[in-house]
Amino acid sequence: MSKLQDTMFQDIRNKNIFEQSQQYAFQYLESIFDRNVYPTEEAINDLSNFDETLPKETSKAENVLKQLNQYGSPATTATLGGRYFGFVCGSVVPVGLAAKSLSTFWDQAPALNVLSPIGSKLEAVVEKWFIDIFNLPKNTAAGFVSGTSAANLCGLAAARYRILKKNNWNVNEKGLRNAPKIRVVTGKQAHSTVLKAIGILGLGKENIEWVEVDKQGRIITEAIPELDKNTILILQAGNVNSGAFDNFEVICEKAKKADAWIHIDGAFGLWAAAVASLKHLTKGIEKANSWAVDGHKTLNTPYDSGILLCADKEAIRSALHMTGSYIIESAERDGMFFTPEMSRRARIIELWAIMRYLGKNGIDEMILTMHERAKQFATEISQVPGFYVENEIVFNQVIVRCDSDSITESVLSNIQELRECWLGGSVWFGKKVMRVSVCSWATTQDDISKSVKSFKTALAL
Numbered sequence: 001m002s003k004l005q006d007t008m009f010q011d012i013r014n015k016n017i018f019e020q021s022q023q024y025a026f027q028y029l030e031s032i033f034d035r036n037v038y039p040t041e042e043a044i045n046d047l048s049n050f051d052e053t054l055p056k057e058t059s060k061a062e063n064v065l066k067q068l069n070q071y072g073s074p075a076t077t078a079t080l081g082g083r084y085f086g087f088v089c090g091s092v093v094p095v096g097l098a099a100k101s102l103s104t105f106w107d108q109a110p111a112l113n114v115l116s117p118i119g120s121k122l123e124a125v126v127e128k129w130f131i132d133i134f135n136l137p138k139n140t141a142a143g144f145v146s147g148t149s150a151a152n153l154c155g156l157a158a159a160r161y162r163i164l165k166k167n168n169w170n171v172n173e174k175g176l177r178n179a180p181k182i183r184v185v186t187g188k189q190a191h192s193t194v195l196k197a198i199g200i201l202g203l204g205k206e207n208i209e210w211v212e213v214d215k216q217g218r219i220i221t222e223a224i225p226e227l228d229k230n231t232i233l234i235l236q237a238g239n240v241n242s243g244a245f246d247n248f249e250v251i252c253e254k255a256k257k258a259d260a261w262i263h264i265d266g267a268f269g270l271w272a273a274a275v276a277s278l279k280h281l282t283k284g285i286e287k288a289n290s291w292a293v294d295g296h297k298t299l300n301t302p303y304d305s306g307i308l309l310c311a312d313k314e315a316i317r318s319a320l321h322m323t324g325s326y327i328i329e330s331a332e333r334d335g336m337f338f339t340p341e342m343s344r345r346a347r348i349i350e351l352w353a354i355m356r357y358l359g360k361n362g363i364d365e366m367i368l369t370m371h372e373r374a375k376q377f378a379t380e381i382s383q384v385p386g387f388y389v390e391n392e393i394v395f396n397q398v399i400v401r402c403d404s405d406s407i408t409e410s411v412l413s414n415i416q417e418l419r420e421c422w423l424g425g426s427v428w429f430g431k432k433v434m435r436v437s438v439c440s441w442a443t444t445q446d447d448i449s450k451s452v453k454s455f456k457t458a459l460a461l
């Protein structure tokens with residue numbers, strides 16, 4: 001046995017480094033709900049500690065962990081807590097943290113059933129749960145990918161495959177040169193990852209037929225052009241600024257009649273379908289062909305969890321297919337046929353654990369609470385002179401502005417510097433705005449009031 005092997009076996013045997021990392025993790029958990037939401041300047045400066053060349057000699061494992069904890073932990077953003085409202089982030093349901101930490105030791109890759117029977121089993125189970133909770137067509141296939149960026153890419157790849165196949169054109173073999181034209185129709189508020197996927201897939205952003213949107217960012221139904229069987233129509237469940245939903249009931253009916261492929265980007269908003277009192281927002285989504293949704297936003301799974309759902313199993317499998325002399329296909333689920341990657345970590349484990357733990361009622365309650373906190377925020381901030389809420393609070397997003405762009409900008413920067421909460425800015429119909437996304441299970445009424453207070457302080461500075 002080499003000396004290096006020996007020390008690594010010792011690391012396993014005496015468990016010290018695992019206890020050490022667990023201790024750090026527990027310390028982190030204890031402080032994160034009260035800590036400054038954004039790292040201090042000092043913590044960020046201290047990151048220079050990592051500026052070192054790759055060492056020549058092997059270190060002690062405990063020293064590596066020590067360095068990571070000492071300089072890494074204070075430089076994290078407190079997305080786990082209740083006052084991080086930036087982007088659309090989401091905390092983590094505690095059982096998900098625990099399940100992830102257990103599965104870290106398993107280190108499974110559910111590319112094939114033979115590679116990870118447990119990973120493959122949980123993917124098959126959760127696929128059925130999604131069909132149930134979102135009320136999707138029975139044969140819908142799920143691909144467990146890194147996020148909605150990847151899920152949008154996969155859904156649109158399936159659409160591309162299917163539309164060309166209907167035109168007797170196998171895109172995998174023949175490519176796009178001289179291929180029949182695919183039309184792409186989407187709203188002017190489509191998320192940038194949708195545009196990125198259109199670019200990657202060679203559909204060409206210049207070919208997009210843009211549809212006008214209303215004041216909330218929803219596609220204006222009457223403005224949709226005539227659709228046909230060569231069209232991909234991309235809709236949105238949850239506008240990244242306003243949280244608004246396209247009118248699926250009317251639009252999907254129309255698109256279905258025209259035999260267009262409907263893809264829904266529902267990164268955080270598709271979860272409204274799992275909430276009894278918000279379900280009306282997603283009425284009609286079951287008529288679509290593919291859906292993209294995140295675990296790591298509204299559902300509060302750890303990062304790196306997106307799901308592509310596709311009613312056309314053959315299209316998604318064909319779009320992402322690969323073979324090799326060593327690939328052993330099984331009668332059970334082989335996850336790699338539904339994702340762009342071959343090897344990927346078994347992110348399904350945390351997703352399964354959180355859904356299994358919350359159950360339908362827990363999911364409903366958790367997400368409805370986010371909605372209620374968003375409404376609370378809108379109500380409280382509207383009562384503060386100098387702040388204006390710019391959107392209807394249909395889900396979890398609140399758009400706030402001040403009297404002018406420059407005041408909005410400086411107030412936002414003051415809020416960020418106060419570090420009592422954190423949020424980012426955006427532009428909404430030409431005006432600078434602040435974007436509040438309530439998507440943590442941990443956000444309490446008190447967190448909202450504290451944050452509103454911070455807004456007030458920031459305006460007075």
Ligand SMILES: *Cc1c(COP(=O)(O)O)cnc(C)c1O
Pocket residue numbers: 088146147148149150191193194238239240265266267268294306
């Ligand atoms: C966050 C988001 C995406 C991208 O999802 P990732 O998980 O970050 O890849 C796409 N669309 C919408 C509407 C989003 O909110």
